[in-house]
Amino acid sequence: MNNTDNTNEFETKKQLDIINELKERYDVEYKKSGTRKTYHIETFGCQMNSRDSEKISGILKQIGYDETDTEDADFVLYNTCTVRENANNRVYGRLGYVGRLKKMRPGMLVAICGCMMQETTAVEKIKGSYPFVDIIFGTHNIFKIAELIKTRLDNEVNSGKHSDKMVIDLWKDTDMIVESLPNDRKYPFKAGVNIIFGCNNFCSYCIVPYVRGRERSRNLEDIIDEIKLLANDGVKEIMLLGQNVNSYGKNLEPKIGFARLLQEAEKVDGIERIRFMTSHPKDLSQELIDVMGSSKKICKHLHLPLQSGSTRLLSIMNRKYTKEDYLDLVTRIKKAIPDISLTTDIIVAFPGETEEDFMDTIDVVKKVGFDSAFTFLYSKRTGTPAATMDDQIEESVAKERFDRLLKEVQVSSAKAAGRDEHTVQDVLVEEVNSQNEDLLTGRLSNNMLVHFPGDKSLIGTIIPVYLKESKGFYYIGNQVE
Ligand code: 5AD
Numbered sequence: 277m278n279n280t281d282n283t284n285e286f287e288t289k290k291q292l293d294i295i296n297e298l299k300e301r302y303d304v305e306y307k308k309s310g311t312r313k314t315y316h317i318e319t320f321g322c323q324m325n326s327r328d329s330e331k332i333s334g335i336l337k338q339i340g341y342d343e344t345d346t347e348d349a350d351f352v353l354y355n356t357c358t359v360r361e362n363a364n365n366r367v368y369g370r371l372g373y374v375g376r377l378k379k380m381r382p383g384m385l386v387a388i389c390g391c392m393m394q395e396t397t398a399v400e401k402i403k404g405s406y407p408f409v410d411i412i413f414g415t416h417n418i419f420k421i422a423e424l425i426k427t428r429l430d431n432e433v434n435s436g437k438h439s440d441k442m443v444i445d446l447w448k449d450t451d452m453i454v455e456s457l458p459n460d461r462k463y464p465f466k467a468g469v470n471i472i473f474g475c476n477n478f479c480s481y482c483i484v485p486y487v488r489g490r491e492r493s494r495n496l497e498d499i500i501d502e503i504k505l506l507a508n509d510g511v512k513e514i515m516l517l518g519q520n521v522n523s524y525g526k527n528l529e530p531k532i533g534f535a536r537l538l539q540e541a542e543k544v545d546g547i548e549r550i551r552f553m554t555s556h557p558k559d560l561s562q563e564l565i566d567v568m569g570s571s572k573k574i575c576k577h578l579h580l581p582l583q584s585g586s587t588r589l590l591s592i593m594n595r596k597y598t599k600e601d602y603l604d605l606v607t608r609i610k611k612a613i614p615d616i617s618l619t620t621d622i623i624v625a626f627p628g629e630t631e632e633d634f635m636d637t638i639d640v641v642k643k644v645g646f647d648s649a650f651t652f653l654y655s656k657r658t659g660t661p662a663a664t665m666d667d668q669i670e671e672s673v674a675k676e677r678f679d680r681l682l683k684e685v686q687v688s689s690a691k692a693a694g695r696d697e698h699t700v701q702d703v704l705v706e707e708v709n710s711q712n713e714d715l716l717t718g719r720l721s722n723n724m725l726v727h728f729p730g731d732k733s734l735i736g737t738i739i740p741v742y743l744k745e746s747k748g749f750y751y752i753g754n755q756v757e
């Protein structure tokens with residue numbers, strides 16, 4: 277059917293060979309020492325990063341590492357985010373800590389990867405201030421983790437100074453997709469599935485297109501095969517992942533739309549819930565709305581980043597929709613899917629934001645009635661067009677607007693919260709409640725949490741629950757017999 281040439285089978289084979297070679301090496305060491313090696317991954321940022329960490333984890337387990345909860349491990353990896361400045365600062369804090377640990381733990385390997393490593397200044401800072409780091413790689417070559425470890429171990433034998441042993445492998449961009457490597461997942465009953473990598477949108481504040489590269493869609497067959505394997509393995513809920521899922525298939529030949537992919541995913545027996553993240557409002561088609569409206573499996577939740585309610589600012593942000601377009605889209609969504617839950621991302625204090633612009637954002641929040649919203653203070657990212665725009669907003673004004681927005685979002689969430697009170701809803705039971713072990717915690721189709729008494733054998737099943745009382749961000753419920 278459809279075909280892209282960027283799925284690289286040669287690379288898959290090469291990496292599998294290296295994984296096996298390392299496994300044999302580690303088996304020999306294990307037989308000698310009697311202790312297995314451990315690894316720990318700290319993941320920062322979005323669901324794409326979490327999914328990348330699961331893939332790396334799958335390869336590490338295959339080599340012979342066991343996972344551990346703390347950084348007191350033989351292999352420690354930081355998978356970084358750089359979408360806002362404070363994400364970078366957190367990573368430097370962790371590196372300081374692990375540097376001290378490493379002094380007490382000879383043979384320990386420290387690696388760092390992800391979006392922040394796609395920025396030259398961050399890599400230079402690490403080389404200068406944290407020279408004990410062993411491996412640096414980026415977002416485009418995570419499939420090479422075994423090869424990078426092997427190179428670092430070989431350098432140990434062949435090089436003198438630590439700085440010569442450090443392995444740095446950074447790619448500016450790639451069109452390669454490497455399938456069929458070992459894989460891991462955090463939960464047995466729900467799983468993320470990448471469908472498209474990268475972003476072509478270049479919103480003027482955003483660093484993602486520079487660090488995640490151009491859009492590349494996976495082949496439809498590869499995605500559906502993965503979903504079938506997951507279903508066979510007991511997975512009930514999948515989350516289709518991409519920076520902009522609505523761009524899915526644009527680079528495939530022949531072109532396929534995201535709505536079509538959803539329809540194919542729905543056909544997979546055993547999968548009961550389908551979620552996806554994130555949708556760009558400019559690309560969300562009426563076809564997709566209709567498919568969602570008539571589907572039994574697609575969850576009644578849309579994350580639809582607004583960023584700003586001001587048409588003037590949206591244009592400078594390069595978002596390619598107006599305030600009216602957004603409101604019209606929401607009206608059409610609510611008409612087709614009356615019980616939809618809408619969530620969003622909003623940036624406060626983008627350069628040049630006036631009080632009038634800000635009030636447009638407040639107006640949209642009031643009109644839409646979001647179930648929840650992630651609100652961010654604008655953060656200047658070097659290399660993006662917005663970083664050099666005049667009129668960066670003063671901190672005190674930014675903070676004051678941020679607090680006002682937060683209050684408005686809370687009013688909106690409170691209104692939305694009780695909507696399903698006194699109804700029976702299907703709930704995917706996810707875990708024992710962390711505060712009270714007599715309670716279980718699960719999620720409704722619209723992503724809302726519910727706590728209810730029940731036995732932990734129910735974890736991973738979908739059951740009807742009566743929503744007795746709304747507590748704002750969650751419900752208290754009772755299992756329906
Ligand atoms: N400053 C603040 N927030 C940002 N986001 C992306 N770039 C920036 C930035 N420079 C927010 C957007 C996006 C979310 C993932 O992060 O709202 O939707």
Ligand code: SF4
Pocket residue numbers: 475476477478479482483484485519520556
């Ligand atoms: Fe960033 Fe815009 Fe792409 Fe989202 S769509 S990742 S905000 S550039």
